[in-house]
Amino acid sequence: MSAGHMVYDIVSLGVPFSVALLLAALGENFNQRAGVFNLGCDGVMSMGAFLAFLAPYFIRSGPIAPFTNLVGFALAAAGGALLGLLFALVTVTFRAPQGIAGIGLQLLAGGVAGTAFRHFVGGVTGVGGVATWPVPGLSRIPLLGGILFDHNPVVYLAFLAVPASSYLLHQTPWGLRLRAVGTHPRAADTMGISVPRVRYQALVLGGAMAGIGGAYLSLCQAKMFADDLVAGRGFIAVALVYFGRWSPWGIMGGALLFSLAQAFQLSIQVGGIHFPYEFAVMLPYVLVILVLALARRSRKLGPAALGRPYDREVRV
Amino acid sequence: MSRWFRLLYAATVIAIAAGAAVLAGTLVLTLIGARPLATFGVVFSGPLRDVFSATEILVRAVPLTLVALGIAISFRSGILNIGAEGQIMMGILGSSALALKLSGWPGFVLLPACLAAGALAGAAWGGIAGFLRARFDVNEILSTVMLNYIAGQLYTFLLRGPMIDPAELMTGSGTPQSMRIPRAAWLDRLVPGTRLHSGLLLALALAFLTWLLLWRTTLGYRMRAAGAGRKAARYAGVRVERSLVVAMLFAGGFAGLAGAVEVLGVHHRAIEAISSGYGFAGIVVALFGGLHPAGIVPAAAFFGLLLVGADMTQRAEGVPANMILVLQGAIILAIVSANMYLNNPYAQERAARFFRRLGLARSPAASAEEGP
C-alpha cells in the first residue's frame, strides 16, 4: 500500500473516529465551564453505548423497526442525562469531591452496563447500525469529498455541534449564566442566579451528550457492544477539554488529533507493517499524557471555580 | 459537640452509605431478574460456609489491604492514585520476570528479591504519574488512568510475546501466561489445603508500618501536611512537589507489592486478568476504611467477603460477577457524599440543632469555647 494511500485512509478514518470523542468532550466542556469536571464520562459513554445497542438488538420487527437507531440514540441521551443528574446530586447538592465521585460514577455506570449486557445479551453480537448518507454533489469532490462528506448523519451533526456549542456559550443568556457560575459562583449568586440549578442543567446536558457519544460508538462505529468498547475514551474526552482550552473549536482540533492517532493504529495493522499491535493501541493514551504535560499553561485560563463546590453559607 | 454525638453521627452516615449501596445493588439485581435477598444472602453468608471459602476471603483481603494502604498514603498526601491496576500489573511483571531469571537462587534470597522487584516496578510506574503531577501539574487521575491502559497493553504484549511460557508455544495453545515460577520463590501456605499464604502476615506488618510512617515519622508529617494544607506546607519550607512524588512511589510500591504477592503466593505465574479490579476495589477499601490502617484492615476483609460472595452468585443466582463494580461505584458515591457531611462543620451544626430540637441530643456548652 502506498504511503499516500495510507495517509488518505488515516485522514478519512480520522473524521468519523473523532465523533464519539467530540460529542463527549463538547458535553464535558459545558460541565467544566460551569465549574464541575465529570470523570465518570467514560462510564456514561458505556451506558449510552449499551442503551443505544439495545434498541436494534431487541426491536427486530414491528412499526418502530425502521426507527430503531433513532430510538437507540434517544435512549442513550436519556440514560446519559439521568447519570448526569445523579452526578449533579452527588457533586452539587452533596458537594462531594468531584474527582473521586467521577470514578465512582464510572464504576457504577460501567458496571450496570456491563452486568446488564452480560445478562440480557451475553455474547458479542453485531447490529445493522447507521448507514452513511453521502452529501449529494459534495461527496464527489476528489479527496476532500471522501474525507468530509461521505459519512453517516451523526457525523455531520457532531461537527455542527461545534459552532452550536460556541453559540450557546457566548451568545445566549444561558451561556452567560453558565460562564459566570464557573468563574465566580458567588458573584452569580448575588445576581440572583441559582448556582446549583445552572450546574444541574450543565451536567444533564453534558451527560446526554456523552451518552450520545457512546451511542455513536455502538451504532455507527463498531456496530456492536462489548465491555471494553469505550476503552477509556471518556477520560480522553475530559483531557480534551483542557487541551482545547475550554473552547469548542479547540476541542474539535484535539478530537481530530486523537482520532488520527487511532486511525494510524488501525491502518498500520491493515498495511501489514510490523509494529506490535499493543504498542499501536497504546498510542492514544500516551498521546494524552504528552498533551496534558505540554498544555500546563492553559490550566490558568480555565474556569476559575472549576472543581470547587459552592456553598453560599460558607463564611467567606 | 460531644464526642459521643460525633461518633453516633459518623456511624449514622456510614450506615446511610451502606444502605445506599445496598439499594443500588437491589435495583440492578431486580432489573436483571435476580432475587435480591437471595443474592445478598449468598454474598454475605456463602463464603463463610466452609474453611476453603473463608480462607479465600483472606486471600482476597491481602492484595486489597496492600493496595488500600498505598492509596491511603497517597490520598492523605494530596494525590489521588487511581493507577493501582496498572501498578499491580507492573508488580506482577517485575516479580515474575526476576523469579524466572534467577530461578536457580535459594529461597531466602529469591523471595525477598522478587517481592522487592515487584514493589520497585510498581513504584516506578506510580512515580511517573507523581513526576508528571509535580513537574507538569498534570491531573493525576487522568494520568494514572491512562497509565492503567498503557500498562494493560504492555502486560498483554509481554505475556503473549517475550514472557510467554515456551510450553504454550510448543503445544500451540498460546494462552498468554508465563512459565511457572520456581518453588523457591513461592510464599508459604499458612493453612494446608487452602490458598492462604504468608503474604497475609506481610500485609498486616505493612499496615502497622503505614500507621507508623504517617503519624510518627517526620516524612509522614511532611506528606500529610502537603496533603492537608498545601500552601501552608510550602510556606513552612516543605518541598511539596517532592512529597507528591514520594507519595506516589509509596502508593505504586504497595500496589506493585500486591501484584508480586498475588504471583508468588497464589497463582505462581503471571496470567491474564490477574489484577481483576483490585486496583479499583482498593480505592473503595481505602475510603471505607477512613484512609487509616486500623480501618483498612477490617474493610479489606469485608470486601474480600464481597468479592468471594460475588463469585459465588454467578453459579448460585446467575448474577454476572461484574455486578461487584456496581456495588463499588455505589459505595464510592455514597461515601464521598456522606463524607461531605462528616467533615463539614456547618452541616454537623445544622444536624446537631435538628436533633436537639427533637430532644435527642444534649445542648452544647454555653458559649463558644474560646475567647477572642
Added chain:
Amino acid sequence: MTASLPIQDLRLEGITKRFPGVVACQRISLEVQRGEALALVGENGAGKSTLMNILAGLYQPDEGRILLNGEPVHFRTPADAYEHGIGMVHQNFMLVPNMTVAENVALGMRSAHRGLRLDLRDARRRVTEASEHYELPVNPDAQIWQLSVGEQQRVELVKTLCLGARLLILDEPTSALTPQETDDLLGRLKRMTSELSLIFISHKLNEVKAVSDRVTILRHGEVAFNGNTADHSTSELAALMTGREVTLPRNEGGGAGGRVILSLEGLKVRGDRGHLALDGLDLELRAGEILGLAGVSGNGQRELADAVAGLRPVESGSVRFDGEDISRASPHVIIDRGMGYIPEDRHHEGIVPSFSVRENLVLKDFAGARFSRHGLLRLGEMQRNASALKDRFDIRCSSTAVAAGTLSGGNIQKVILARELSRGPKALVAVYPTRGVDMGAEEFIHNQLLSLRSESAGILLISEELEEIMNLSDRIAVIYKGRILDVLASRQASRERLGLLMAGVVDE
C-alpha cells in the same frame, strides 16, 4: 429589574445567626430611614458583615425578621433582596473577571435573560445612564480584569444602582483605596443620600464621622449602642466599640537602626499573570527596626513578601539576608537562616487547618533536632512546647490537640505568631497581621512586634491600615507599581504625604 419603590423605612428585629461554634449575631435590631446614612461599626468579628449578608439575602437568619415599610419580608436569595430595592457592594467584589461591565450587569437583569439571543443593549444603556447620573465614570465594554481596584469598585456601585437598589449596603468600601480615593468616595456617598438610603460598614471611625447620620455599634454580635453620629466623638465611639479604653501601643522610637539585615536591590519579580509585579525594587531593613510598607494592595506587596521568603522566583536583582544572597535559595533554607513570615491568608498559608494546634506550632521545626530523632517525631516534646506557647501567647483553645482551623481568626494569628516568634527570627515579614482581628488581639500582636523589635530583629510590616503603620514603624516605605517611591522617617510621615505617595505622586 426596574427601580422599585423608595424605601421609607427598613427595620431589622431580633436577628440571630449562628455559625459552627460561634454566634455571629444575637438578637440584633436596627433601623434605617429614607435618605439616611447609617454606619454599622464594630471590631472585626463583631458580626457586621454577617448581618448585612442576611439583609442582602445571602444568609438566612436563624431567628428574627426584616420589615420593609412596615411589611415583613423574607429574602431567600439575593435576587429577592434586589427586587425589594436592597443592593450590596461587597468587600470582595462580586464581578466576573473575564466578562465586561455590561455582561456583569446583564447577569442580574431579568430582561437580558429572555429569548435565545443575549441582548446587551439594555444593559449598556443602563450602565451609561447610571454612570452619568451619579457621576461614576464607567465604560460598559471594559473587561473587569483590566480595571484597577478603584475602578472596579465604581463598577460595583453602578451595577447595584442599575439593578434598582434604593438602599445601598457598602461593606468596608475604603479598604482598598488610597486616602485621596477614599475622600472622593466618601464625598460621593454623602451626595447620594439625597436619593438613596445607605448602610455602610466600617471600622474606621473618621469615615463614620464624615458620612453617617446615625451609627449602630456592634460588639461580639450584639448591639452595643445606637445613636446620632454628631453627638459623639471618635474616642467615645472607639470606647463603645471595644467596651473599654484601648490605646494601641505606639513605637516610641529611640534605638538607632542596627546593621542592615535584609537588602533588596533592583528586584524584579513576576506576578501570577506574567506581568512584572516588582520592577526594580530597592529596600533596606535594619536590625532592631520596624519598617512599615504602605501602599494600596495590588502594587506588589504580596510578590515582595513571597520573593523574600523564597516562594517566588527572582527574575533579576538580589535579595541579601544578613549578608548572604538568598535570591535563589529555597524557602526551607531561608527559614533555617532565621527568617520569619506571617502570611496574608492565615487560614490557608499560615496553618494546616486540619492539623492540631500542637502540630501547627512545629510546622517549621518538625524535622529539627528538638522535635525529631532518627526520623521519628518526639511527641512528648511537641506537647510540652505547645503548652508553653499556649500560655506565653495567650492562645485561647480548649486544648492544644484541637484542630487549628476551628480557632477564631485572632487565635489562629496567635498560633502563627507563637510559632514564628519562638524561633527567635533575625527578620520577620508580617503581611496584614491584624486584618480581620479584633482590637484585643490587635493590641497583643502589636506588643509582640514591638518586643521583637527590642530584641534586635528587623520587621517588615506590610499593612493596609495607615494608622497601624504610622503607630508602629520607625521608617515608612511606600510601594507603588512594584517600586519603592520613597522612604520616610516615621516622624515626617503624615497621612496626606503618604496618601500622595500611595497614589504615585512624588513630590519634587
